[in-house]
Amino acid sequence: MLVFAASRLLRAGLTILFVMTFAFVVLRLSGDPALLIMSVDAPPEAIKAFRHAWGLDQPIWDQYVSYIGHAMVGDFGKSMRDGRSAIQLVLERVPATLAITLPALALKLGIGIPAGIYAALHRNSFADRLTMAVSVAGFTMPSFVLALLLVLVFSVNLGWLPASGADSATNAILPIVTLGAAGAAIMARFTRSAMLEVLGQPYIRAASAKGVAWHRVILRHALPNAAIPTVTIIGFMIGSVVAGAVVVESVFAWPGIGRLLVSAVANRDLAVVQALLMVIAASMVMANFTVDMAYGWLDPRVRRTMVRS
Amino acid sequence: MIDPLVEIAGLTVDFEKDGHASRVVAGIDLAVAPGEALGIVGESGSGKSVTWLAALGLLPTQARVGGSVRIAGQELIGAPMRTLENVRGRRIAMIFQDPSSCLNPVHRIGWQLVEALKLHRGLDGNAANAEALRLLDQVGIADARRRLEDYPHQLSGGLNQRVMIAMALAGQPDLLIADEPTTALDATIQAQILALLGRIRRDTGMALVLISHDLGVVAENVDRVAVMYAGRLVEEALGQDLFEAPRHPYTQGLLAALPALTGPRRRLAAIPGTVPEPGKVPAGCAFAPRCPLAEPRCLHEPPPVQPVGFLHRATCHLQVEAGFSAWALPRAAE
Amino acid sequence: MTDLLEANELTRHYQVRSGRGPFAGKATLRAVDGVSLRIERGRTLGLVGESGCGKSTTGKLVLGLIEPTAGTVRYAGAGMPPINTAAWRTLRRHLQMVYQDPLGALDRRLPIGVQIMEPLAIHGTATPDERGERARTIMDAVGLQAHHFDRYPHELSGGQRQRVVLARALITEPDLLVCDEPISALDVSIQAQVVNLLLDLQDRLGVAYLFISHDLKVVRQVCHDVAVMYLGRIVEQGDAGHLFAEPAHPYTRALVSAIPVPVSKGSPRRERLLLSGDPPSPIDIPLGCAFHTRCPFSTAQCRAETPVLRPHGDGRLVACHRVDEPALRTAA
Numbered sequence: 001m002l003v004f005a006a007s008r009l010l011r012a013g014l015t016i017l018f019v020m021t022f023a024f025v026v027l028r029l030s031g032d033p034a035l036l037i038m039s040v041d042a043p044p045e046a047i048k049a050f051r052h053a054w055g056l057d058q059p060i061w062d063q064y065v066s067y068i069g070h071a072m073v074g075d076f077g078k079s080m081r082d083g084r085s086a087i088q089l090v091l092e093r094v095p096a097t098l099a100i101t102l103p104a105l106a107l108k109l110g111i112g113i114p115a116g117i118y119a120a121l122h123r124n125s126f127a128d129r130l131t132m133a134v135s136v137a138g139f140t141m142p143s144f145v146l147a148l149l150l151v152l153v154f155s156v157n158l159g160w161l162p163a164s165g166a167d168s169a170t171n172a173i174l175p176i177v178t179l180g181a182a183g184a185a186i187m188a189r190f191t192r193s194a195m196l197e198v199l200g201q202p203y204i205r206a207a208s209a210k211g212v213a214w215h216r217v218i219l220r221h222a223l224p225n226a227a228i229p230t231v232t233i234i235g236f237m238i239g240s241v242v243a244g245a246v247v248v249e250s251v252f253a254w255p256g257i258g259r260l261l262v263s264a265v266a267n268r269d270l271a272v273v274q275a276l277l278m279v280i281a282a283s284m285v286m287a288n289f290t291v292d293m294a295y296g297w298l299d300p301r302v303r304r305t306m307v308r309s
Numbered sequence: 310m311i312d313p314l315v316e317i318a319g320l321t322v323d324f325e326k327d328g329h330a331s332r333v334v335a336g337i338d339l340a341v342a343p344g345e346a347l348g349i350v351g352e353s354g355s356g357k358s359v360t361w362l363a364a365l366g367l368l369p370t371q372a373r374v375g376g377s378v379r380i381a382g383q384e385l386i387g388a389p390m391r392t393l394e395n396v397r398g399r400r401i402a403m404i405f406q407d408p409s410s411c412l413n414p415v416h417r418i419g420w421q422l423v424e425a426l427k428l429h430r431g432l433d434g435n436a437a438n439a440e441a442l443r444l445l446d447q448v449g450i451a452d453a454r455r456r457l458e459d460y461p462h463q464l465s466g467g468l469n470q471r472v473m474i475a476m477a478l479a480g481q482p483d484l485l486i487a488d489e490p491t492t493a494l495d496a497t498i499q500a501q502i503l504a505l506l507g508r509i510r511r512d513t514g515m516a517l518v519l520i521s522h523d524l525g526v527v528a529e530n531v532d533r534v535a536v537m538y539a540g541r542l543v544e545e546a547l548g549q550d551l552f553e554a555p556r557h558p559y560t561q562g563l564l565a566a567l568p569a570l571t572g573p574r575r576r577l578a579a580i581p582g583t584v585p586e587p588g589k590v591p592a593g594c595a596f597a598p599r600c601p602l603a604e605p606r607c608l609h610e611p612p613p614v615q616p617v618g619f620l621h622r623a624t625c626h627l628q629v630e631a632g633f634s635a636w637a638l639p640r641a642a643e
Numbered sequence: 644m645t646d647l648l649e650a651n652e653l654t655r656h657y658q659v660r661s662g663r664g665p666f667a668g669k670a671t672l673r674a675v676d677g678v679s680l681r682i683e684r685g686r687t688l689g690l691v692g693e694s695g696c697g698k699s700t701t702g703k704l705v706l707g708l709i710e711p712t713a714g715t716v717r718y719a720g721a722g723m724p725p726i727n728t729a730a731w732r733t734l735r736r737h738l739q740m741v742y743q744d745p746l747g748a749l750d751r752r753l754p755i756g757v758q759i760m761e762p763l764a765i766h767g768t769a770t771p772d773e774r775g776e777r778a779r780t781i782m783d784a785v786g787l788q789a790h791h792f793d794r795y796p797h798e799l800s801g802g803q804r805q806r807v808v809l810a811r812a813l814i815t816e817p818d819l820l821v822c823d824e825p826i827s828a829l830d831v832s833i834q835a836q837v838v839n840l841l842l843d844l845q846d847r848l849g850v851a852y853l854f855i856s857h858d859l860k861v862v863r864q865v866c867h868d869v870a871v872m873y874l875g876r877i878v879e880q881g882d883a884g885h886l887f888a889e890p891a892h893p894y895t896r897a898l899v900s901a902i903p904v905p906v907s908k909g910s911p912r913r914e915r916l917l918l919s920g921d922p923p924s925p926i927d928i929p930l931g932c933a934f935h936t937r938c939p940f941s942t943a944q945c946r947a948e949t950p951v952l953r954p955h956g957d958g959r960l961v962a963c964h965r966v967d968e969p970a971l972r973t974a975a
Binding site for chain 2: 693694800802830831832833834835836838839842857859860861863864884887888897898899900901902903904905917918919920921922
């Protein structure tokens with residue numbers, strides 16, 4: 001088991017390194033930060049000085065090695081806009097993002113999973129068809145459309161909730177609902193199909209034949225098996241807890257990671273973008289790692305055992 | 310005559326699909342005496358498994374079950390779920406064809422055994438574990454203590470079937486229904502499992518319903534045999550009588566189609582045509598289109614159940630004599 | 644009579660991982676471990692054994708569908724060309740295979756008539772006009788009717804589909820047909836139809852069969868000779884009728900005794916030889932005689948020394964150290 005975990009961790013580290021390298025290369029290929037930050041008609045000496053100050057006149061390979069070297073000790077560079085530590089800027093914004101993505105996650109799981117289970121247990125009933133129809137609407141609607149619709153209804157027409165900003169707790173409600181809706185829809189659909197798959201298996205009928213009451217068959221026999229494929233999706237959702245709110249934060253002017261990412265990319269604020277991407281990659285990778293470990297706990301067939309004769 | 314343990318009367322099962330109902334079981338009358346071993350023989354589409362799944366209420370909701378199944382007087386068809394759950398495992402237990410997929414892959418063997426013991430015998434903790442060990446021992450599993458901690462995927466098919474049998478015995482049932490219990494297993498393992506079932510029957514006095522498409526499996530392990538075709542019971546007799554002197558053309562055809570392991574090689578009699586699909590069974594006798602002895606009335610009138618010997622009944626218009634095989638006729642040559 | 648096909652010390656090993664994860668140990672799965680056999684023109688050799696004995700792999704090796712790790716296959720006196728060379732592809736005309744699942748072996752989207760004609764198109768052995776004619780002839784020979792030509796596989800029954808597979812295999816008039824569990828998926832009454840058909844086709848076309856099956860009764864009906872396999876090796880070989888009537892190797896005896904048959908009161912009592920335990924895995928074949936772990940007669944010699952196939956009586960070959968001891972005949 002230890003070897004398994006170690007190999008997964010190694011893989012995780014390599015993924016993060018890959019993401020950082022990719023970001024590094026693409027950012028430098030896509031435009032000159034100096035020209036963006038200083039306006040186009042700044043004098044050439046100023047631009048040259050800027051470039052030199054930020055080490056942008058060095059060969060690419062030297063820049064890269066220097067960057068990675070510093071990253072290893074936790075120095076991710078400084079923001080080109082205000083000179084503050086890039087990683088500091090990023091981590092400051094994380095709590096704001098979590099304040100909406102974590103409740104949204106609770107919503108996704110708390111509504112999506114029970115809805116999916118119910119739909120599976122009452123297959124082809126009206127409730128099932130309704131749930132699935134709502135679910136399709138939920139994940140096909142783009143989040144900004146949903147956001148604007150909600151704002152229209154609850155802010156403009158009803159006046160119950162504020163449309164943007166982050167002043168009080170009520171500001172968070174609309175962003176959370178917007179974020180949660182699509183995820184709950186996907187979760188419902190997925191849970192339903194995982195449950196249906198499991199309910200069709202011979203061991204479910206065998207458990208009933210044993211005399212086990214139906215509610216216990218669902219709870220102790222079906223659900224633990226249905227959890228196995230569902231965990232993949234949940235892992236993905238946990239991974240996007242840090243990064244998944246870019247559009248929503250922009251629409252609701254919520255001061256989180258997503259908004260920072262949008263502005264940093266627009267400004268070619270290299271160090272901040274790279275730091276952001278690293279944090280996002282790390283959270284995704286950790287979530288995947290947790291899912292891999294969870295598989296081993298949930299599904300005994302995956303664990304490293306030799307086949308006994 | 311002793312009262313039967315299980316009595317099936319006029320059992321019908323229809324499956325609904327897109328508004329059409331197709332009849333999969335069309336009126337079965339059958340009885341199982343306490344402690345008796347009854348074999349059910351049939352090919353695909355005969356309804357042999359569906360009959361018993363219907364009796365225990367294990368069919369999906371699209372199935373409509375009619376008729377009556379009584380265990381020691383208690384009616385099972387249409388009974389509330391509580392009643393059925395009390396009967397399942399405790400009075401009637403069932404084991405199935407592919408044992409490795411009938412065990413829950415995420416729970417240990419011990420957990421699954423103890424679940425049955427808790428449910429039916431109210432045992433818990435150490436008492437349950439001790440009984441689980443005893444059951445595994447009874448079904449001939451060596452190293453039982455380790456096996457309790459194993460998961461189903463770690464055991465072979467033969468071992469898993471023994472575990473299934475142990476779980477079935479946990480409730481101390483009066484009747485065990487074994488639905489093709491050895492079809493998915495190798496020949497030598499099959500022999501072990503069938504021998505085990507025989508031994509358990511002798512030790513506990515439990516009744517057994519053995520369902521199989523393999524005539525040999527049925528012949529060697531039961532007292533009485535019932536033959537099913539297209540959802541109907543076509544012949545019923547004591548084992549010896551059925552195999553020595555079958556009286557229904559279908560049974561005769563099945564036996565004539567069996568190659569012999571020893572003795573002279575002879576051309577197999579092949580029943581022409583195929584089993585009709587559930588919705589397309591002809592009126593009259595279901596076997597008539599394939600029967601070499603069919604007369605015009607066989608196609609239109611449902612055949613009566615006729616006694617043809619001691620505890621021997623055949624559902625046929627004709628009185629086929631003992632020793633005469635419909636398949637010896639030139640017309641029957643394929 | 645010259646041998647149509649001769650296989651010598653065929654071996655096929657697979658390298659597998661014995662656990663999971665990137666650091667699992669390596670192990671060798673010995674699927675086929677030194678199998679030699681001969682198939683004569685127009686005759687049938689049966690290959691029986693339980694799951695994991697290597698009979699399907701042997702069938703594929705014999706046809707040249709997989710490369711052996713060691714050993715040779717000679718067809719009509721010449722060695723088997725390597726897979727997917729032009730010579731190998733030409734040889735497919737003479738060597739065909741029939742599988743257990745007829746629906747899986749047929750293309751769902753093509754009418755069966757087209758699929759039956761396809762081998763002729765591939766080998767270019769008939770003009771386009773002739774192909775339809777030959778297809779109908781072979782369909783008639785296997786018991787399909789002319790109107791089936793335009794049907795799709797899912798519109799036919801299991802027995803009919805297997806006939807289609809046979810027709811397709813036989814249309815190029817092959818010398819050898821390897822049948823790998825061709826009737827296991829069919830009902831008993833349909834099995835009899837297909838068995839009769841196979842025997843008729845052999846009479847009419849002179850095709851040889853390698854008949855692989857776990858069903859001893861059918862093998863006895865169809866085969867002239869039979870070889871019994873256990874964990875990748877042949878343990879006994881001989882005339883089918885005699886072998887099943889008087890099996891010599893303890894494994895064969897156990898197999899024969901395990902086959903349930905409807906016996907009548909008058910028949911002689913059959914031997915009952917129950918094996919204990921499960922067969923070992925082909926990754927972990929016991930040293931010495933592979934069967935010694937389950938054999939009721941095993942001795943120290945059996946544990947140490949691997950027996951070879953030796954003549955035992957009339958045309959019989961048996962790989963057992965103790966087969967000649969008369970005391971073992973009645974012990975059970």
